Amino acid sequence: MEAPTLSKYERARLIGARALQLAFGAPPLMEVEGKMSPMSIALKEMDSGIIPLVVLR
DSSP states (O other), rough: OOOOOHHHHHHHHHEEEEEEEETOOOOSSSSSSSOOHHHHHHHHHHHHTTOOOOOOO
8 A cells, every 4th residue: 555645734744843853952863964954954854754753644
């Protein structure tokens, strides 16, 4: 069974929640090059598929 795709609202909510976690000191789950903002790290994690959040519908 194929995983359902995220809506643009679910995607925005997950990225925002992860960026907030990173801003408050959560460790990034991937290698960070130089100084990156929490939002850009969250976007890279989402694109890599390693963001540790789940959507319940």
